[in-house]
Amino acid sequence: MLHVIRDIRQWGAALLLLICTQSTAQTVAEEIKTIPQCSAGIIYALPTGKHQTDTPAPDGKKPFYISHFGSTAAYYLEKVSEYDQPINTLAKADSMNMLTPLGKDVLRRLQFIKEDAQDRLGEMTVTGAQQMKELAQEMVDRFPDIFVDSCLVDARSIVRNHCIMSMQEVMTQIARHRAALKLRQKSSHSNDPWIYVIDKELVDERFNAETDATYQAFIKANHNFNHLWESLFASTDYVKEHVDTTQFSDQLFTLASGIQNTPLKGTVTLYDIYTPDEIMQHWRLHNAKNYISYGSFELNGANQPFAQRAPLWNLLHQGDSIKELDFPVVHLRYSSRGMVMQLVCLMELNDFALKTADLNQLEKQGWANYRIAPFGSSVQVVYYRKDKTDEDILIKVLLNGEEARLPLQTDHAPYYHWRDVKRYYLRKLYAYEKLRFDQKKDKNE
Amino acid sequence: MKTRLFLLLFLTSYLSPLTSTCTAQPVLDIIKKNPAYAACNYNTYPDSLYKLTPAPKGKRPFYISHYGRHGSRYINNSNGYNIPYAMIMQAETVDELTPIGKKVLAEMQTILQHSEHRWGDLAEYGRLQHVWIAQHMMKQFPEVFEGNAWVEAKSTTVPRCIISMGTELNTFAQRYPKLEIRQEASKRDMWYMNHQDQVIKRGKLSPEAKQAFNKFISTRMGNSRVMELIFKNPDIVKQIVDENDFSYYLMKMGLFQLNTHLYQNTFLIDIFKPEELYLLWQVDNALWFAQYANFTPNYGGQYPYTQRHLLRKIINDADSCLHMVRHGAQLRFGHDTVLLPLVCLLGINGYDLRSDNLEEIEGKGWWCSDIFPMASSLQFVFYRSSPKDKDILFKVLLNEQEARLPIHTDCAPYYHWRDFRRHYLKKLDSFEKKN
Numbered sequence: 001m002l003h004v005i006r007d008i009r010q011w012g013a014a015l016l017l018l019i020c021t022q023s024t025a026q027t028v029a030e031e032i033k034t035i036p037q038c039s040a041g042i043i044y045a046l047p048t049g050k051h052q053t054d055t056p057a058p059d060g061k062k063p064f065y066i067s068h069f070g071s072t073a074a075y076y077l078e079k080v081s082e083y084d085q086p087i088n089t090l091a092k093a094d095s096m097n098m099l100t101p102l103g104k105d106v107l108r109r110l111q112f113i114k115e116d117a118q119d120r121l122g123e124m125t126v127t128g129a130q131q132m133k134e135l136a137q138e139m140v141d142r143f144p145d146i147f148v149d150s151c152l153v154d155a156r157s158i159v160r161n162h163c164i165m166s167m168q169e170v171m172t173q174i175a176r177h178r179a180a181l182k183l184r185q186k187s188s189h190s191n192d193p194w195i196y197v198i199d200k201e202l203v204d205e206r207f208n209a210e211t212d213a214t215y216q217a218f219i220k221a222n223h224n225f226n227h228l229w230e231s232l233f234a235s236t237d238y239v240k241e242h243v244d245t246t247q248f249s250d251q252l253f254t255l256a257s258g259i260q261n262t263p264l265k266g267t268v269t270l271y272d273i274y275t276p277d278e279i280m281q282h283w284r285l286h287n288a289k290n291y292i293s294y295g296s297f298e299l300n301g302a303n304q305p306f307a308q309r310a311p312l313w314n315l316l317h318q319g320d321s322i323k324e325l326d327f328p329v330v331h332l333r334y335s336s337r338g339m340v341m342q343l344v345c346l347m348e349l350n351d352f353a354l355k356t357a358d359l360n361q362l363e364k365q366g367w368a369n370y371r372i373a374p375f376g377s378s379v380q381v382v383y384y385r386k387d388k389t390d391e392d393i394l395i396k397v398l399l400n401g402e403e404a405r406l407p408l409q410t411d412h413a414p415y416y417h418w419r420d421v422k423r424y425y426l427r428k429l430y431a432y433e434k435l436r437f438d439q440k441k442d443k444n445e
Numbered sequence: 446m447k448t449r450l451f452l453l454l455f456l457t458s459y460l461s462p463l464t465s466t467c468t469a470q471p472v473l474d475i476i477k478k479n480p481a482y483a484a485c486n487y488n489t490y491p492d493s494l495y496k497l498t499p500a501p502k503g504k505r506p507f508y509i510s511h512y513g514r515h516g517s518r519y520i521n522n523s524n525g526y527n528i529p530y531a532m533i534m535q536a537e538t539v540d541e542l543t544p545i546g547k548k549v550l551a552e553m554q555t556i557l558q559h560s561e562h563r564w565g566d567l568a569e570y571g572r573l574q575h576v577w578i579a580q581h582m583m584k585q586f587p588e589v590f591e592g593n594a595w596v597e598a599k600s601t602t603v604p605r606c607i608i609s610m611g612t613e614l615n616t617f618a619q620r621y622p623k624l625e626i627r628q629e630a631s632k633r634d635m636w637y638m639n640h641q642d643q644v645i646k647r648g649k650l651s652p653e654a655k656q657a658f659n660k661f662i663s664t665r666m667g668n669s670r671v672m673e674l675i676f677k678n679p680d681i682v683k684q685i686v687d688e689n690d691f692s693y694y695l696m697k698m699g700l701f702q703l704n705t706h707l708y709q710n711t712f713l714i715d716i717f718k719p720e721e722l723y724l725l726w727q728v729d730n731a732l733w734f735a736q737y738a739n740f741t742p743n744y745g746g747q748y749p750y751t752q753r754h755l756l757r758k759i760i761n762d763a764d765s766c767l768h769m770v771r772h773g774a775q776l777r778f779g780h781d782t783v784l785l786p787l788v789c790l791l792g793i794n795g796y797d798l799r800s801d802n803l804e805e806i807e808g809k810g811w812w813c814s815d816i817f818p819m820a821s822s823l824q825f826v827f828y829r830s831s832p833k834d835k836d837i838l839f840k841v842l843l844n845e846q847e848a849r850l851p852i853h854t855d856c857a858p859y860y861h862w863r864d865f866r867r868h869y870l871k872k873l874d875s876f877e878k879k880n
Contacts, residue, residue, distance in 0.1 A: 119633040129628075161602055161630060168611040172626055175618035183615050184572070187604045190562040 028368045032283060036271050039283035040257030041369040042290060042337045045074050045127065046376035048134035052142065052401050058412045061384035061394055062145045065322045066330045067315050070378030071337040073128030073169070074261030075162035076117040077254070083114040086251040089243060093233055098242075102273065103232035106252075109268050113255055116262055124162040125261045129169045131376045136173035138401065143382070149180035150327035157187040157334040158196040166376075167334045174330075194314040195335050199307040201436075206293055211300045218288050218359045222281040225249055231273060253282040261375065288359045290369040294341040298357035305346035305353075306432050308339055312346055313429060315381060316422055322383070323393060341373035347425070348407035349379070349399050374400075384415065393418035472812060473723045480714050481818075483722035484700035485729040486781045488818035489517060489570070492577040495846050497585060501838050501859050504828035506586040508766050509774040510759055513578070513822030514784050515609040516571025517704035519563040526557055529694040532686040533675070541682050545716075546675035549695070552712050556698060559707055567605035568705045574820035575609050579616035581845055586826060588772060590617060595625040595773035601639045601780065602630050609820070610778040625773075637754040638779050645744050645751060648736050648782075654743035658735050661803040665724045668692035671716060696725050704819055726814070731803040733813040737782065738789045739799040746799050749790035750880075752783060753873050756790060760866055763827065767862070770832050781817040788816050788823065791869070792851040793843055818844070828859065837862040 032039045057063070077083065090107040093099050099107065140147050153174055157167040164187045171185050207215070223246065229239045239245065256270035271279070296302040311333070322329050344352050354367045362368070380398040394415040397404045403414040408424045410416045475482045481489045500506060520526065533550050536542055542550060583590055590596075596617060600610040607630045614626055650658060666689040669679065676682040699713025700722075714722075739746035755777075762775055789796050798811050824842040838859040841848045847858040852868045854860045 120631055123631050159604055161604075161607070164604055164607050164611075165628070165630060168607065168614075168628060171611060172614050172618050172628070175615035176622035176624075179619045181619065183619075184569075185608060185611060185615075186567075186572075187608060188563055188566045190566070192562065 025366075028283075028363050028366060029280060031368075032280060033276060036276075036279055037257075037260045038368075038370045039279045040260065040374075041283060041286040042341070042373050042375070043074075043254070043257040043261070044370040044374040045131055045261055046135070046374045046400050048131055048138065048376075050401065052138075052398075054142065055396075055403060055414055057384045057394065057396075057415060059386065061386050061390070063143050063382050063384050064146065064328050065319070065383040066139070066143065066146055067318055067322075067381040067383070068331060068378055069311055069315065069333045069335065069340060069343055070380075071340045071373055071375060072160070072163045072334060073124050073132045073166040074258075074375040075122060075124045075128060076120045076262070077258065078122040080121060082251065082254065083110070083117060086110060086248060086255060087114060089248050090232075093238065093242070096238070098234045098238045100232060100234055103234075106232060106270065106273060109270060110252075110255060112264060112268055113259065113262075116264055122161055124165040124169075126263060127261050127265065128162070128166065128375060132166050132169035133173045135376055135378075135401075136170040139380075140174060140177045146328045146330060147174070147177055147181065148328060149178055150182075151178075151330065152182040152327060153184070153330040153332065155183075155185040155332040155334070156191050156195055157185070158192070158336065159187050159189055160336075163187070163334045163336075167332065170332065170334075194310045195333050197307055197310050197339065202304055202307045205300050206304065208300055211292055211297065214299055214357070214359065215288065215292060219246065219285060222284045223249070224281065225278055227275055228273065228278055249282070250285070253286075284363065287362055287367070287369045290338075290341060290373075291359070291362055291367060294338055294373075295345050295367065296353055296355040298355055302355050303432070303435075305342045308342040308346050309429050309432065311335075311339070311343055312425060316425060319381070319383060319395075319418065319422070323385070323388075326388065337373040337375070337377060340377050340379065341369070343379055344372050344399060346428075347379065347397070349397060349404040353407065371400075383418065395421055472726060472807065473719060475814075476722050476726060477719045480711075480719070480722055481700060481703045482814045483726040484697065484703070485726065485733060485813050486785075486817050486819075487697075487701050487704055488814040489703055490574045490577075490818050490820040490844070492574075493845070494581050494584065497842075497847060498840070498858055501828055501856055503830045504834070504838060505588050505830075506826050506828050507589060507772045508763070508769075508827040509582065509586060509589050509776075510763050510766075510825040510827070511774065511822055512755065512759070512777045512779060512784060512787060513609070514781050514817060514820060515567060515603070515605040515778060516574040516612075516820040517568045518571055518605050518819065519560050519566050519568060519705055520701055521565040523557070523560070523564065525694055526553070526560065526698055529553065529691050529698060530557060532691050535685050536676055536682050539685075541677050543675060543677055546677075549675055549713065549716070552710070553698065555710075556702060556707060556713075559705070563705075565603070565605060567608045570704060570706075570708065571605070571819055572608065572612050575612040576616050578820060578822065578845070579613040580620075582774075582824070583617065583620050585845075589774055589826075590621045590624060591772070593623065593625070593771055594621070595771060596627070596776065597773070598626070598628045598776040598778070599634050599638060600628070600630040600778040601635065602632060603780070606630070606778040606780070610776065613776065637758040638777060639783055640751055640754050642751040645748050650735060651743050654735050654740060657740075657742050657801070657803060658731060661731050662728045665728050666693060668717075668721055670718075671695070671721070674716065692721075693725065693728070696722060727807065730807065730811070730813050733785065734800075734806050734811055735803065737785045738811070739797060740803070741799055741801040747876075749786040749797070750873075750876050752787040752790050753876065755783065755787055756869060757873060759825065760870065763825065763862070764866075767827065767829070767837050768832050781821070784821055784823065785813065785817050788843065791823075791841075793823070793841060793848045795849070795851075797851065816843070827862070839865070 038044050087110045090099060090103060094104060094107055155167045155171055157163045167185055171183055175183055229236060233239050259265055259268055259270065291297055292300060294304055296305060318331060351366060352372055354365050377400050382396050382398065384394045394412060395418050396414045397406060406416050408416060408420055530553050533553065537550055598610050598614055600606040610628060614628055617624055618626060671692050672679040672688055695713065696717055702708060702710065734740050735743055737748055739749060795810060796816060798806065798809055800806055821844050825839050826842065827837055827839045829837050838856065839862055840858045841850060850860055852860060852864055
């Protein structure tokens with residue numbers, strides 16, 4: 001009888017998940033229309049306070065290990081030029097009396113934005129700190145079986161101020177939970193090989209001639225900002241002659257996107273200067289660039305996600321060693337959004353392994369950067385078992401807190417058998433190593 | 446370190462350490478028991494809970510203002526290690542190493558290998574030191590953290606300081622989950638957290654100071670005994686190995702490991718006699734005094750005033766917190782090159798010693814290893830009877846031990862805050878007026 005009830009519970013939960021997924025399966029355009037901040041892409045901050053439903057684990061298995069790979073919280077832009085250049089563009093026009101009243105007002109707003117970032121370039125914002133605290137609390141509340149007295153929480157961050165501070169906010173919040181937790185945190189270049197990986201060969205392949213031509217055509221098709229220029233500048237001839245519109249529009253939109261993460265939120269906005277269509281166009285451009293750089297774009301070989309094979313390897317190896325321990329463990333890793341995005345694509349979570357040569361497919365098929373790697377994003381692999389003798393370990397993967405689909409069969413979705421998962425990813429990684437080996441061989445011959 | 450490397454390149458003369466006439470036994474005795482003491486700013490921090498004077502009658506601690514150094518770390522870069530390593534490697538290629546020399550080379554290779562990609566990182570031992578310090582603070586002054594208390598922590602933007610800060614905060618949070626904690630590591634605060642003076646540049650010695658320092662160390666560098674131990678033919682090796690630099694950096698390389706995960710391996714330290722480590726300490730102690738304290742030949746001995754912004758900030762911050770109803774602490778995490786001059790500026794335990802004679806500082810008790818070991822700190826602990834109390838008292842802890850200030854008090858080790866303010870604001874005002 002018990003197992004019947006359990007089965008009903010499982011089916012019920014799966015059904016509920018299906019309903020939720022269906023009901024929230026908005027198109028990208030609908031989502032951005034409802035929440036324009038999503039158009040910020042990887043500058044968007046993952047919202048907290050979402051009630052996440054957990055499908056009950058089968059056969060009374062309990063979580064004993066969380067392996068997390070996440071991104072930093074929101075931070076100020078790293079270069080002063082990112083603030084100065086758009087300001088200078090407007091200031092120059094202003095000096096020649098070429099700004100409309102709205103243009104003058106936008107210049108004033110940009111100066112506020114720069115002032116807020118003064119001496120804080122590259123540093124985590126206050127909103128970012130709050131986001132990290134809330135995400136940490138949600139993790140603790142969600143997995144009471146893990147955060148018990150004997151638990152070890154080991155956190156690592158890449159050597160970047162905003163990343164270390166993100167880790168730190170999380171750790172302080174977790175520390176509040178229990179006096180007996182064993183906490184360790186570290187930030188060292190000695191961890192770079194598995195937490196901050198840049199594959200130079202893959203980077204070199206990113207914008208090959210074909211990719212570049214396709215991307216330029218995509219920019220052309222999504223760069224209809226005449227309304228914007230007319231509203232900011234007094235003369236379109238001036239814009240043609242003096243403004244690098246591709247660069248300026250990109251920089252202005254980046255600043256518009258970042259306000260949501262600063263204390264200026266609610267006081268200053270730049271979204272009012274854009275039409276909904278202009279916002280969509282900006283998002284498309286950033287999203288396509290992210291896809292080319294981190295996703296499986298066919299024209300550059302579709303291999304960019306493989307840059308994160310070392311973090312995936314690390315994740316697989318740690319999974320095997322932790323199962324020998326008698327106490328729960330949480331491994332937290334704080335890296336960059338680009339790396340989280342590559343890892344999500346490499347792990348083929350949900351539909352983010354999308355492989356296409358057509359950048360227009362991204363929006364149609366829901367490949368949206370803000371869904372994958374916004375500020376505060378994470379991949380969490382949660383391991384379940386009955387006890388230490390249980391050899392059939394199950395895992396589930398949370399992408400930004402939500403149960404995710406993996407590219408393999410399972411009889412307990414969203415739970416997967418660890419042995420299947422390991423085998424699948426190891427085969428994938430080995431096949432790629434073989435490809436690199438063959439490429440090298442061809443080169444040498 | 447870079448500065449010292451630079452300085453030592455200019456050293457030209459040496460004598461055998463055995464010819465030294467200095468006989469300050471107490472320091473030597475300390476080094477015999479604890480070789481890390483010879484490493485000055487690489488001295489390791491102990492887990493000791495000191496006995497403190499009870500609170501003044503009718504008053505309770507309610508606010509702590511702190512400046513602390515990061516915990517034990519790896520050396521910042523490979524320069525100091527590369528010097529002796531390059532020399533011994535060259536000797537190896539011409540087959541001039543003894544069996545001990547070969548073992549020394551192997552040890553150096555291990556150290557270099559383990560330090561790679563960890564330059565400047567906080568070591569696990571350093572992290573532990575901050576757990577201890579936070580635990581001691583909560584044990585000694587629970588009233589500061591109880592109830593609806595707050596802690597505001599600032600760190601310099603250097604990762605090892607941020608992790609040091611984080612470790613203390615986590616330790617507080619585990620014991621006091623309701624504590625309101627704010628933490629930051631921003632360039633915005635660097636003007637007082639890690640101030641670099643434009644006039645008196647960090648680590649730079651005036652020509653007169655350099656001359657006096659070179660004279661002081663001329664009888665303390667070099668080590669022919671160790672040269673004979675490591676090299677088959679020291680006379681031949683002298684053509685490729687600088688004895689002064691080699692022995693100096695080899696000693697340091699060994700001592701620094703007491704801070705890292707290689708702390709159990711004392712092979713390099715054991716090569717040296719305590720007397721030789723003591724000479725190294727004398728050299729470094731004099732260098733720190735000349736560069737960062739009141740050594741009058743060095744720009745009039747005014748270097749400690751580089752920390753005037755920090756001292757003013759500590760005073761201003763305290764002023765704005767003393768009548769708050771809530772209890773709390775302001776913690777600042779930074780560096781030895783800030784803490785040392787701050788201690789000298791405050792004149793804690795007589796460290797404001799002014800002198801033009803490097804030979805006398807040791808005899809007068811100016812021992813830098815007591816001031817700024819790894820994780821060293823200065824804590825101002827404030828006491829009052831109520832938020833309306835007009836006679837606020839405080840005491841200063843240097844590395845968690847009660848310290849003396851050069852101002853009058855009728856309730857030592859406590860001091861009246863109003864006396865402190867008056868004395869030090871006047872001191873800062875008069876310096877700023879003159880300059």
